[in-house]
Amino acid sequence: MSKPLLLEIAYQSILEVIQAKNLIKRESLLQKHPLLNEHLSVKLTIFVDGELCGSYEEKGTKTLLEAIVEGAKIAAFEDKHSKKLTLTHYFEMEIEISIQTPNGVISHRA
Numbered sequence: 268m269s270k271p272l273l274l275e276i277a278y279q280s281i282l283e284v285i286q287a288k289n290l291i292k293r294e295s296l297l298q299k300h301p302l303l304n305e306h307l308s309v310k311l312t313i314f315v316d317g318e319l320c321g322s323y324e325e326k327g328t329k330t331l332l333e334a335i336v337e338g339a340k341i342a343a344f345e346d347k348h349s350k351k352l353t354l355t356h357y358f359e360m361e362i363e364i365s366i367q368t369p370n371g372v373i374s375h376r377a
Contacts, residue, residue: 270377271375272300273331273335273375274375274377276296276335277311277336277338277362278339278362280335280339281343281357282357283340284344291336293332296332302331304331305330306327307327307331307334307366307368308324308325308327308367309323309324309325309331309334309365309366309367310322310324310365311324311335311362311363312364313339313342313343313349313352313362314360314361315352315356315360316359319349320343320350320352321341321342321344321346322346323341323342325337327367339362362376362377363375364376
């Protein structure tokens with residue numbers, strides 16, 4: 268079963284750092300999914316074995332796509348309250364994304 272789009276983008280963002288290459292086709296995503304251009308508040312949290320491993324919050328100053336891509340990388344590798352994510356953790360982690368929309372909070376975890 269595939270992950271929801273935003274979670275897939277977050278996983279791919281982290282994999283871009285691990286593999287040191289661009290994997291996300293930003294222009295194609297923006298064309299197919301105009302919502303990714305919207306400015307919405309986002310909270311992204313990484314868990315390994317059920318424990319918090321990194322987090323990031325964006326208050327709607329960036330597009331949804333920018334917030335997810337940058338937020339996943341910051342949560343995984345730059346959160347000062349957590350250790351940097353390792354390759355082993357990548358395969359064991361879960362990511363939770365919560366987005367504040369005009370109709371309420373949408374949240375997914377996988």
